[in-house]
Every structure is written in C-alpha cells, then in structure tokens.
Amino acid sequence: GAVVSQHPSWVICKSGTSVKIECRSLDFQATTMFWYRQFPKQSLMLMATSNEGSKATYEQGVEKDKFLINHASLTLSTLTVTSAHPEDSSFYICSAPKGGRDWNEQFFGPGTRLTVL
C-alpha cells in the first residue's frame, strides 16, 4: 500500500475562525488528491479534487470560497475551512491515487475531526 498522512488528527475551534488541514503523501508523489467530508454514520462525500499546480475542482454544492484548497507540491495538499461554523463540524478525509497501474487505487489519510464551537 501507500501512506497518506493528515495533520492535525483533530481540532477544536471557535466559530468564525479558520482552520487548515494538511494532507501529505509520504512515499509517493500525487498530482491529484481528493478531499472528502463524512458526517456521523454516513458515507464519504467528495468535496473537491485538488490538482498540483492548478485550481481545485469543486463538487456541486461545495463553496469554493469557504473551503480553500492549495496543492503546492507533489506531496502536499491543504484544505482551509474559512470562517468555520458549527455546521462545518465533521470528519475530513483526504485521499490520493498512487499512480502507474495502481492509479485507480486511492489511499486515504487517517482523517481530521473538526469541531466548531
């Protein structure tokens, strides 16, 4: 398999503040990464596709100005939740395809639990 890390693993913040979540591919390069959100007892919902060196592609209904994505290098993508509100509290997970024949095999990070007070 491949290793994807996320930081922080959990964060608690006050309403109105911004929170940055990092996603790193540790043993491979990823030109594309994906950001998901998962509410309790629900499935993963794709938020956006992060592209190295270009703008992210957002899914319908996801506010790009609220969820800022930056893919500055081949191993790092960041998701910034701006002006967070309680309804943004969720489990945020990133994934990355490894490439080559394994392109279709996406490896997930351990997730970041965001709680907005």
Added chain:
Amino acid sequence: GQQLNQSPQSMFIQEGEDVSMNCTSSSIFNTWLWYKQDPGEGPVLLIALYKAGELTSNGRLTAQFGITRKDSFLNISASIPSDVGIYFCAGQRSGGSNYKLTFGKGTLLTVNP
C-alpha cells in the same frame, strides 16, 4: 452526488460465520474498490477490481466485479472479532484525469465472539 446502493446496511453475526455484502449501480463503473473503515480512522483499501467478471481474494476476503459492470460483492469467510467495522464499496469511472470515487452508504459489521 450519486451513491451506490450497498446492502445490507448492517449485519450482526457470530464469530466464524461467513459474510456477504454487495453494491449495485444504475450506471457502469470501470473499477470497483472495497474499503474498511474503523471508527475515527480513514478507510483502508481491501480489494481492487479492474475487469468485468474478475474474482479476487485477499486472505479471507473475496470480491467479484459483476459482468454487467454495475455491481460487485464482497465475501468474508470465517469472520473474527477484528472484522468489525464499516465496509464501503466504491466505483470509479476512469478516463483522463477523472479518478473520482463514488461510495456506497456502507455496511456496518458486528461480530459477536
């Protein structure tokens, strides 16, 4: 967004029993993936299927890619307590740079020792 139809929603079984779950879709996928997620963690890839009709095993796990490309199943044989978790199927329509995954709603598996 679109989701796959995954069933059953939950299962309660005794240790040692076999388990079967499946996913169906109204549209074709070129790749099917099965993941397991433990509480508070990210999903872990179990099996990837690339060809219609393909049957692949990973230890006690066996998964098949349906002939129609619209379904897949996962079997777990001789379940053990550590099999507890949520199992997700995911379909992918590869092509160009579109490697997005569409997930099923998950099957919560509980194994009684």
